[in-house]
Amino acid sequence: MKIAVYCGANSGADPAFLQAASKVGAWIAARGNTLIYGGGKLGLMGAVAQSALDHGGDVIGIMPQVLADRGLAMPALTHLEVVADMGTRKAKMIEMADADLALPGGPGTLEEITEAISFSRIGLNASPTILFDQNGYYQPLKQMYQTAVDQGFFDQDAFDNVLFSDDLTAISTFIANYQPLGVVRQYH
Numbered sequence: 001m002k003i004a005v006y007c008g009a010n011s012g013a014d015p016a017f018l019q020a021a022s023k024v025g026a027w028i029a030a031r032g033n034t035l036i037y038g039g040g041k042l043g044l045m046g047a048v049a050q051s052a053l054d055h056g057g058d059v060i061g062i063m064p065q066v067l068a069d070r071g072l073a074m075p076a077l078t079h080l081e082v083v084a085d086m087g088t089r090k091a092k093m094i095e096m097a098d099a100d101l102a103l104p105g106g107p108g109t110l111e112e113i114t115e116a117i118s119f120s121r122i123g124l125n126a127s128p129t130i131l132f133d134q135n136g137y138y139q140p141l142k143q144m145y146q147t148a149v150d151q152g153f154f155d156q157d158a159f160d161n162v163l164f165s166d167d168l169t170a171i172s173t174f175i176a177n178y179q180p181l182g183v184v185r186q187y188h
Helices: 015-030 043-054 086-096 107-121 139-150 156-160 168-177
Strands: 002-006 034-037 058-064 079-083 099-102 129-132 162-165
Touching (some): 015 034, 034 086, 139 162, 162 168
């Protein structure tokens, strides 16, 4: 299985975020899965990749040319693919992934995981989507999605098809039992 991880190129203010990234990288490797991520060497991105590599996992980085040109690529990846732009990177990661997981991050992370969720809702992404909710980081987003459901902008079944958790056992179970949504054909 290939697990796409979206996360910050910064480490965040709480050391628990770096610990979570290392834990997720080790978990992916221990399961015999492949990490797909943005290819960076900094912050949570670097931590998740280094941990997966340190635990014998395969790591595929997908990085836009502009970031590769800045020397931001993680060395010694199993494979680094440099693509034209961020749009191509996002499309390639969703296409390759069997599961999408977001560790804490900023606007880029939110945009990428939101696209995975949105694509799931309309049948363009059949992969389970998980927000790794370290220290409740994603609770405000969960509340926003609940507001969108309450106000008729997001379907309850689509919201229920997204997991907010920092429990790797629960995440494993969610992935194993995941059923993709059908294509939404009618809007109200």
